[in-house]
Amino acid sequence: MSEQTWVTDNIPYLEVPTISIDIERRVGEKGVNYLKSKIPLGQHPVKVTERLQFWAHTTPKAIFLAQREDGGDWRTLTYVQAWQKIQGIGQYLLDTVTSKDRPIALLSGNSIEHGLLALAAMHIGIPYAPISPAYSLKSDSFEKLKHCLDVLDPELIFVQDGNAYKKALDGVASNTRNTRLVFVENGMPESDRFEDLLKTKSTPKVAEAYDKIGRETLAKVLFTSGSTGLPKGVMNTHGNLTANWQQITQTFPFVQNGALQLMDWLPWNHTFGSNHNFGLVMYNGGSLYIDEGSPTPTGMLQSIKNLKGFAPTVYFNVPKGFEELLPFLNTDEDLRQTFFSRLKMLFYAGASISQKVWDELDRLSIQTTGKRILISSGFGMTESSPSAMFCTAYDSKAGFLGVPVPGLEMKLVPMGDRWEARFKGPNITPGYWKNEVATANAFDREGFYKTSEALKFIDEGDPNVGMRYDGRIAEDFKLSTGTWVNVGNLRDNIIAQGKGLVKDVVITGHDRDFVGAVLFLNLGYCADFLGGERQTTDSNAAHSLPIRDRVQEMLDTLAQNSTGSSTKVKRALIADFELSPERGEVTEKGSINQYAFLKHRSSLVAKLYGHNLEPGILETNY
Structure with a gap:
């Protein structure tokens, strides 16, 4: 990726209609905040297939789904x-x-x-x-x-x-x-x-x-990824789904009346691909072309083939998907022209995106169309069917989550300088299939679903500015000194400091004396840094002396800018292995399951904390 800094402040956006932001805040006992939109939730169907029937009569010949036959014609x-x-x-x-x-x-x-x-x-x-x-x-x-x-x-x-x-x-x-x-x-x-x-x-x-x-009739059971144990079956009712489709449509009204045209790979056993993308297309009479690709080196070749012949109006993906897409958009002008030709919004979810990837998407949009495209995200989960919050501000940044959708109330429980997010509304699951204990533990006394996710106000004085993600509470841990480590923040800081070098990272240090990290490097970046061709990149590039020096420089800079032991990575190891889907170390969305990794790679983690510095481990002296 180019290291050139692009000044985009004066570049106009391609403007699309989005919801007005008008948030009401109420402060309860012990500083608990309650936020909800003053904009009411619009009318929506009782049954999931009501909208399918509507479009079958209104636009009967419009394409709903499309799929290649053995990689050939649609x-x-x-x-x-x-x-x-x-x-x-x-x-x-x-x-x-x-x-x-x-x-x-x-x-x-x-x-x-x-x-x-x-x-x-x-x-x-x-x-x-x-x-x-x-x-x-x-x-x-x-x-x-x-x-x-x-x-x-x-x-x-x-x-x-x-x-x-x-x-x-x-x-x-x-x-x-x-x-x-x-x-x-x-x-x-x-x-x-x-x-x-x-x-x-x-x-x-x-x-x-x-x-x-009726609205309470069970529509589907979607299993969670099982990141901390065996998967739980989340129940989504007809009312959960139709309410959320209306909430999303009110937030982004430009998707209505067949305007949502997707090329999409996201799996339908996950809430993002299924409830959000598949369901939103049907709700609004759009078209979904099934992309057989995925954000892997081989899978991307199929995705690029599909995108060369189809111009999406909105492009949904996970951060890894956008990272893998960027090199192709940078080098293939025909692909870039097609991709941006009718694009109204880029939307990522499932994990945090790096600001560098965000800026690259901005740059490519300007280069191709002369305007910036709305880049949006939000906050959601299987239990909210999935969308709970959206960021619609044109001047947002990576990590901004926006505000609650209409009809949904958010409860923010203070936890130091951040807040645990909880939700109650028509799109929230009634619980887990045949799991009364998990269901009972998932809700607080006021009936709010407990996410175990931490958020922060962007502006404490103005809830309309929205929230930003602040890590998963369950991933945080204490060092042996009793100091808490915010894993989400530290992970984002490492990726940002790498400026494209680090694709992902596992943070270590539970009950240890210091924080360590296992780094997964961007091999394309390594090849560019070494002056080689992307096509010839292999894992050896990540372990070359110049790359090790670059990692050392990054660790030293992080240490110099740290505020204490919880924000300083003392030792790091560059991963030279593939993550194991069998062990659950990597999700279908391409993100690392930290819990599964630490469980199955304990011997590897132990090397970071040996008395002697083993070969391959880098340590900062700051």
């Missing part, structure tokens, strides 16, 4: 086709699923068939649960897959590809006795074929089941 599904197909699938489900206490399980990545089955299930009031493909395809023990199936006890399991999931299905055979299987491809004997579901003739029972759905 196969499309219009709104009227989707509406018609879910009637037959719904009838099949009514004929085969007898209990709503046994949600349908989906073993599949993003696909048109996945989307149709999910909508059909919700259309007739039967909950479904998409299970992370990683639990099947990147595991040998299938521990998390078995756990999810045990919790769900599904009568029916949908499988996209029998060949891909054969090993997993064999591994969980004892967990799936008396379970009906539906395959799209490569099915097993005595299983049902998805194409036969589409041939099922609907009866009045489908409409009768639909009519019984």
Whole structure:
């Protein structure tokens, strides 16, 4: 990436309509703050598929979903086709699923068939649960897959590809006795074929089941990533989902009436890809083109191929996705021109983005269009379906989260100089599937969901300016001296000080004498720094003497600017290994699971705290 500093203050923005900010603050006992928008939540449907029916009648030929056929031409599904197909699938489900206490399980990545089955299930009031493909395809023990199936006890399991999931299905055979299987491809004997579901003739029972759905009817179960244990099944009701789609649409009204055109890879077993992106497209009559890529070196090649032929109006991604996209936008003018041609907003979530990546996106937008594009983010979670806050200010910075969405109240409980965020409103989950203990512990006495996430006011005197992220409380720890370490802040400081060198970092030091760090470097940056070509970059570049000197310089600067032991990284190790999805060290969104890493890499961490400085470990003398 270029080290050139771009002055953007006088460059105009491409202006798009966003919600007015008008926040009411109330201060309660013990300094607790309560914030909510004075703008009321607008009317929204009772049932998830009401909007699908609306668009099937209003814009029947508009493309709803599209997916490449074996990497070739796009196969499309219009709104009227989707509406018609879910009637037959719904009838099949009514004929085969007898209990709503046994949600349908989906073993599949993003696909048109996945989307149709999910909508059909919700259309007739039967909950479904998409299970992370990683639990099947990147595991040998299938521990998390078995756990999810045990919790769900599904009568029916949908499988996209029998060949891909054969090993997993064999591994969980004892967990799936008396379970009906539906395959799209490569099915097993005595299983049902998805194409036969589409041939099922609907009866009045489908409409009768639909009519019984209320706001409290369970729509789906989404499993958390299981960062501190086995995944929990978050319940999202019909009312949770439709309320949140309305909250998002009120915040960004430019997505209405088919204006939301997405090329998107984010997985539908996660709330960002599923509830937010897939659901928001359907709610507003837009189009979602399924990107088979991902923010990996190989996956990005597929994403770039797709983006070269499709101009999104909004681009949603996780920070790692934007980091991987930047080199291609920098070097491919045709891609850049297409990408920005009708873009109204860039939106990141799932983790914190670095200011350097933000500035690069700003620069590329100006270079291509002469204007700056709104870069936005917010705060959300599976339990809020997912959106709780949004930042809509044009002059915001990386890490700004904005203010609560209409209809949602935020409670801020003081914790020193920061606040724990808690929420209550129509988009908040009623709890966890078949887990009464976790449900009871998740809410406080006033009924607010406890996030265990810390926020800070950007301006203590004006809540309209919004909040910024201040770390996950559960990740923070004490040194042996009793001094608290704010992991989120320290991580962000290291990445910012690296100026593109550090992609991610694990902070260590629980009950130790000092803070340490395991650094994951940006290999593209290393290659550029060494004057090499990105295509020839390998892990050796990260361990070259010039790069080690650059890391040493960064550690020394951090130490010189530290305010004490909690903000000073004394020792660091440059990672020379890949993170393990099997162990849960890396999420599907590309971010590091700090808890899982520290659990499984204890011997590596111990090297940072040895009496003698081992080879490969850097130490600051400041």
